[in-house]
Amino acid sequence: MNPLEQWLHAQTRGGCELYLMLDTDGQSAEHAALTRDLGTEQFRPLYTGTAAESLGSSGPLLLRLDSVQHPAIQTLLATPERHWGWLASARHVELDVLTAHWRERVVTGERPNLAVYRVHDNRVLGRALAHLQPEQYATFLGPFTSVCYWHTGQWHTADNPDPGLHPLPIDPPWLQTPTPQLIYANVLFDNTRRYLVGEHTEAMATLAEQLDVDEWLWGLVQLTLLWGWRQPEQVHFLLTRCLQLPGYRPPKTWLPQPGEDPAMHFERVYQEALYWQGDIGR
Secondary structure (H helix, E strand, O other): OOHHHHHHHHHHHOOOEEEEEEOOOOOHHHHHHHHHHHOHHHEEEOOOOOOOHHHHHHOOEEEEEOOOOOHHHHHHHHOHHHOOEEEEEEOOOOHHHHHHHHHOOOEEOOOOOOEEOOOOOHHHHHHHHHHOOHHHHHHHHOOOOEEEEEEOOEEEEEEOOOOOOOOOOOOOHHHHOOOOHHHHHHHHHHHHHHHHHHHOHHHHHHHHOOOOHHHHHHHHHHHHHHHOOOOHHHHHHHHHHHOOOHHHOOOHHHOOOOOOOHHHHHHHHHHHHHHHHOOOOO
16 A cells, blocks of 8 residues: 555544545635535635635635545545645544634734735645654644645655644744745745736736746746745736736846846836836826
8 A cells, every 4th residue: 555545544443534625726626526515514614714714715625524435535636746735634523623723823924914824735734744843743733633645746644643722832833944945936836826817817818828827927936036036016016017018928128137136126127117107207
């Protein structure tokens, strides 16, 4: 048996219930099938009741599974590279209790600087568990007994040394996890794709008639890394402006000049874009 099969067998033998943390973005068919067949008592939208509630319709779900034999589950398990989320187990814990634990952990920071922590992303989970000490797992995983997730090209498992209710630490150690550049780029790609499709639907549809959307977006994400444009307003500017430009690509005049740091580079390009749009001198 592979690690996934071994984990599933061990959890069933140990009398645990199985759960699925599902990233609904990109899994619309599985999302529809599972929510239809399992019934409303078997799943909870993770963002409901949090500062991220406005994202609820596209946010993750926590589902209790009676079996992994459902066709949608089998499809997910056969395609872990889609990064659809992760599996977990627990012993005799109410679904609402599990949901409450994770709702405390999906939004970080203080207003007005709130951010969504993508606990449903298997890459985020894997990176956090690799960073944490085993004794720190309990405050992160809470009532879950064990988790199984796809990370770095293979299945991994982690057992919780003290399953139960644990208060959220003042300074959660998983938020100190270093973010490798490739992981950062993938998360940025996912977030910006969701934003553009939702907020610039017509422009994205027009672009899709001429270019491969994912290839175009990945190229711009790589450009933000190359230029050092990591601030949200810088990323937003580059993406939305490129949607309006001929060929959907930045002009050569936007390339960084000798001696420019990222802030100076952005300010020059921003002012140039305003000028050509006619926003200066009116």
